[in-house]
Amino acid sequence: MTAVPTSLSHDLGLTAWQVRYQQRGFWRNRRAAFFSLIFPMMFLVIFGGLQHGNTLDVRGNLSFIDFYTPGIMAYAVLLICFNSSAMVFAALRTNGILKRVRTTPLPWLAYVGGAVGSTLIVLVLSIVLLFAIGVPLFGAHVPGEKMVGLLATLALGAAAFTTLGIAAARLVNKPENGAGLVSVVTLPMVFISNVWYPMDGSPAWIQDVSKALPLRPLADGLQAAFDPRFGGTGILWRDLLPLAAWAVVGCVLMTGYLRSLARRA
Amino acid sequence: MQAIQVSEVHKSYGDVQAVRGVSFEVAQGEVFCLLGPNGAGKTTITEIVEGHRVATSGTVEVLGIDPGSGDRGLRDRIGVVLQSSGIQEELTVGELLEMHGRWYSRCLAPDHLIDLVELDAKRDTRAGELSGGQRRRLDLALGLVGDPDVLFLDEPTTGFDPHARRAAWSTIRSLCQTGKTVFLTTHFMDEAQFLADRVAVMVEGQIVASGPPEALGGRDELPTEIRFVLPDDVVLGELPPLPDSAVSADGGAILVTTSQGVAATNALTGWALQNRIALSRFSVSQPTLEDVYLALTETETASAEEATR
Numbered sequence: 001m002t003a004v005p006t007s008l009s010h011d012l013g014l015t016a017w018q019v020r021y022q023q024r025g026f027w028r029n030r031r032a033a034f035f036s037l038i039f040p041m042m043f044l045v046i047f048g049g050l051q052h053g054n055t056l057d058v059r060g061n062l063s064f065i066d067f068y069t070p071g072i073m074a075y076a077v078l079l080i081c082f083n084s085s086a087m088v089f090a091a092l093r094t095n096g097i098l099k100r101v102r103t104t105p106l107p108w109l110a111y112v113g114g115a116v117g118s119t120l121i122v123l124v125l126s127i128v129l130l131f132a133i134g135v136p137l138f139g140a141h142v143p144g145e146k147m148v149g150l151l152a153t154l155a156l157g158a159a160a161f162t163t164l165g166i167a168a169a170r171l172v173n174k175p176e177n178g179a180g181l182v183s184v185v186t187l188p189m190v191f192i193s194n195v196w197y198p199m200d201g202s203p204a205w206i207q208d209v210s211k212a213l214p215l216r217p218l219a220d221g222l223q224a225a226f227d228p229r230f231g232g233t234g235i236l237w238r239d240l241l242p243l244a245a246w247a248v249v250g251c252v253l254m255t256g257y258l259r260s261l262a263r264r265a
Numbered sequence: 266m267q268a269i270q271v272s273e274v275h276k277s278y279g280d281v282q283a284v285r286g287v288s289f290e291v292a293q294g295e296v297f298c299l300l301g302p303n304g305a306g307k308t309t310i311t312e313i314v315e316g317h318r319v320a321t322s323g324t325v326e327v328l329g330i331d332p333g334s335g336d337r338g339l340r341d342r343i344g345v346v347l348q349s350s351g352i353q354e355e356l357t358v359g360e361l362l363e364m365h366g367r368w369y370s371r372c373l374a375p376d377h378l379i380d381l382v383e384l385d386a387k388r389d390t391r392a393g394e395l396s397g398g399q400r401r402r403l404d405l406a407l408g409l410v411g412d413p414d415v416l417f418l419d420e421p422t423t424g425f426d427p428h429a430r431r432a433a434w435s436t437i438r439s440l441c442q443t444g445k446t447v448f449l450t451t452h453f454m455d456e457a458q459f460l461a462d463r464v465a466v467m468v469e470g471q472i473v474a475s476g477p478p479e480a481l482g483g484r485d486e487l488p489t490e491i492r493f494v495l496p497d498d499v500v501l502g503e504l505p506p507l508p509d510s511a512v513s514a515d516g517g518a519i520l521v522t523t524s525q526g527v528a529a530t531n532a533l534t535g536w537a538l539q540n541r542i543a544l545s546r547f548s549v550s551q552p553t554l555e556d557v558y559l560a561l562t563e564t565e566t567a568s569a570e571e572a573t574r
Contacts, residue, residue, distance in 0.1 A: 006337065017364070024360065028355035095351030097352065097353070099347060100350040100351060102335075103340060103343065103347075104368050104411070105337050
């Protein structure tokens with residue numbers, strides 16, 4: 001009788017193995033791939049094209065593409081980390097994959113890790129593609145040293161939205177309604193978060209609401225990296241702290257949900 | 266050591282007692298089949314043994330380990346084929362077997378499994394594009410991928426056409442010959458008859474009868490049934506005396522139930538030949554497993570209903 005190996009390196013190997021198969025599955029689901037990857041690129045091309053050569057006076061004549069490139073990156077984080085995770089984890093529960101996995105020796109966390117790892121690969125690819133559209137096509141400014149702040153903001157944003165997305169799967173009872181439900185929750189936030197439209201000059205109460213939500217600090221933090229008015233490494237605690245707080249909230253909610261999934265009644 | 270040992274298991278949900286003191290054992294290499302009407306608690310006890318649920322009281326051991334503990338070593342040695350469980354539909358049959366295989370400490374080669382469940386032509390087909398029956402065969406292959414010591418099969422052939430059922434049965438039977446312990450639930454009596462070494466019937470949360478399918482509920486001692494149709498010009502009164510028999514009309518035919526099957530048959534056929542009487546549609550049969558099952562579940566359900574009244 002061979003005993004099941006239980007070392008950490010073995011489990012990490014299993015997680016990497018799961019990432020591989022999650023990736024294969026992801027790219028074969030054309031609709032999911034379109035919505036999470038092509039959709040943000042399409043927005044950037046449309047907005048970038050519409051406002052080509054225009055500047056944002058309230059932000060010291062910032063070129064619109066330097067507003068949109070990071071804004072759409074924030075949108076991509078929302079779509080890929082939050083929307084997709086919510087859908088994937090809701091499906092996992094409702095279609096019975098969870099039930100199957102639970103009777104196998106695969107550790108539940110390796111399955112979760114595989115799904116999360118696959119999501120992060122898609123996110124990295126999406127950010128690279130958005131750079132590839134924004135910079136050569138429309139002349140967005142490469143952040144340079146502020147790349148540090150950009151990556152820190154992206155990492156915290158990805159952590160916050162992935163954990164919140166997994167926790168939000170709890171609310172989706174039928175996967176076929178999930179996409180609509182998730183959009184209803186996220187779309188109003190997208191409108192007031194400097195993603196599709198600059199919030200400068202909006203009423204104070206809307207500003208307060210949007211700053212309390214996680215998308216606004218993500219968009220603001222990324223936009224600072226493209227904005228010449230901000231210098232240094234682009235690390236802005238103004239945005240990183242709220243994102244970190246949301247990541248903590250997300251972790252707590254996600255852990256509770258994942259525990260409830262693993263529990264035997 | 267028994268492969269599965271269940272003793273005095275109770276499971277209640279609020280006020281509802283789904284399982285009320287169930288005990289049974291399954292020996293290593295045995296094919297054990299749980300029968301029972303819907304709502305009898307069959308699924309609940311099955312899920313407890315599989316480790317999906319934990320019992321309210323009582324003890325369960327599979328290969329000496331409590332399945333409710335979620336022990337990884339145990340999960341490495343069992344295979345569970347659920348009635349309906351999800352799958353990554355974008356992955357192909359071959360990829361899914363490969364992916365699942367790595368989860369176990371020992372595993373069977375995808376090609377071997379695909380061969381076993383006769384999905385050769387579907388190796389590169391995505392799971393989402395398989396027909397219902399093909400999907401069940403993939404489920405079976407996935408249950409076997411870790412070369413389990415104990416295999417759980419929950420209604421493995423529901424939705425199969427007769428040919429596919431026969432094929433699945435011979436696959437399962439050949440598995441049994443390799444020494445695997447099989448825990449089977451089914452609605453089909455012929456399936457239980459064909460596959461099981463031992464059958465237990467569950468009604469209202471309790472096991473009401475168990476034994477080999479040939480002897481369940483004293484089936485081997487139940488009266489033999491002889492059926493035939495008399496020609497129009499012969500009346501019932503002309504029949505010869507039959508040993509320890511009861512004669513009744515069964516639709517258009519005559520039904521003789523007797524504990525002396527051989528003697529009664531001999532008396533009847535001798536009388537018919539001697540008098541040149543043609544007995545059409547002549548048959549001699551033992552009650553089927555289904556007859557016994559229906560009798561067991563009907564009386565038990567009725568008495569249980571009476572008790573609650």
